[in-house]
Amino acid sequence: MKRRIITMFIALAAIGGIAAENAIKEEMHFKLFYAQGILEGITTENYPLIATNAYKLKHFSQSPSWDLRKAPEYRRLTTDFQRSVDAVARAADKRNVDGATVAYFQLTTSCVTCHKYLRGSEMSSLTIKPETAIDGVLTAKAGSKK
Numbered sequence: 001m002k003r004r005i006i007t008m009f010i011a012l013a014a015i016g017g018i019a020a021e022n023a024i025k026e027e028m029h030f031k032l033f034y035a036q037g038i039l040e041g042i043t044t045e046n047y048p049l050i051a052t053n054a055y056k057l058k059h060f061s062q063s064p065s066w067d068l069r070k071a072p073e074y075r076r077l078t079t080d081f082q083r084s085v086d087a088v089a090r091a092a093d094k095r096n097v098d099g100a101t102v103a104y105f106q107l108t109t110s111c112v113t114c115h116k117y118l119r120g121s122e123m124s125s126l127t128i129k130p131e132t133a134i135d136g137v138l139t140a141k142a143g144s145k146k
Contacts, residue, residue: 050092
């Protein structure tokens with residue numbers, strides 16, 4: 001009898017783990033969908049599409065379900081992600097496709113860096129502050145107009 005109860009407990013725990021994993025995968029599909037919407041907006045210079053998807057990604061990243069690890073490093077990565085999303089939104093507001101492109105690259109880099117962290121790998125060496133990347137593009141663009 002004791003063995004059956006233990007077996008049932010293990011089975012229920014496994015089912016719960018599978019359900020949680022499926023929920024996370026579903027959330028990742030939404031994040032990917034919004035990121036693809038940003039890319040579509042950049043390639044077509046559809047600034048409202050960029051801004052809308054950036055808003056949705058930012059809002060998603062602020063939900064309690066986002067904080068998977070509840071660890072300082074994970075929160076730092078989340079902050080980096082949110083800064084990148086904000087940089088995308090600012091570039092869309094300014095109708096700056098070059099700035100949006102650089103910010104999107106930084107957004108993608110922040111995703112890869114976080115996924116490497118979650119898998120236990122080394123952090124990406126490509127991570128720089130989004131503001132720095134955007135400022136560099138804006139400065140170069142302003143300099144070329146002179």
